[in-house]
Amino acid sequence: MADNRCPTKLESKSKSVQEVVRNSEEPPGKYFYEAGVNGVLDSSLPVLEIPVIDTSRLTSPSTSREEVEKLRSALISCDCFMSINHGVTGSFLDPIRLVTTQFFAFPMEEKMKYSREVDTPEGYGNDLILSKDQILDWTDRLYHKVSPEDQR
Template identity: 80%
Template sequence: MADNLFPTKIESKSKSVQELVMNNEEPPGNYFYEDGVNGVLDSSLPVLEMPVIDISRLTSPSTSREEVEKLHSALISCGCFMSINHGITGVFLDQVRSVTAQFFALPMEDKLKYSRAVDSTEGYGNDMILSEDQILDWTDRLYLILSPEDQRQFKFWPEKPEIF
């Protein structure tokens, strides 16, 4: 019965954006938004500011309720937010950016070793195609489960760069 909760995939995989570029191929139509459909900005509409959530306020008994309500509102209205006071150092974030850039700069054959399975989001690849009408993102991604630790699938964790 749980299988009915998720739509059936239409297509198993599509080429990565990098593969299309390297092969000098035109991207398929499902990479394009039609005028006025799916995400084309209407310049007459106001632009929303990115909500900012102070993570340190979430742990304080005196401010947590207010910040949780702000977080809830941000996720309902925008679907995303910028976090501050999260405790992650700038040095660490710079290292994550560097390692990420090194991974995506690897030759395609190296990245394809970590390709996601057809029925999974985890691994290297692009959008999971769930509908013939789905508009795809112009991105390739590496999606890894970090938590809970017992669900990590290290077969998707790159060996290069070594620091990964």
């Protein structure tokens, strides 16, 4: 059985999603799922509902145990969740959205100054490529650690 994993060898300097869209190009094949592969586009499979975690309930003595169990279950079964009542205000998020919009509007040369390095998710780029058969997400990312401060 062949091992398709090859993290550093498969890193590519392919065009970003923004470049492909701006040039009205057809997306590369690595962004296409085939019907029935990995359960994607297979209508016979149930649609996964993303669990909703009420973050405010995590700090309440009367509801925290139940909400922690929901969170644990969500992370085990789904690897993700939607957080509500988290206390993050629009006035906090607005400047973050503005800076994000400004960054992605930069010319490619400027964004590439912040490219992520091979084998790390941090920086500008797209999916880490872990397999030659991997289907990639149709997205460009900017990922930076902000906490703890000594890891920025």
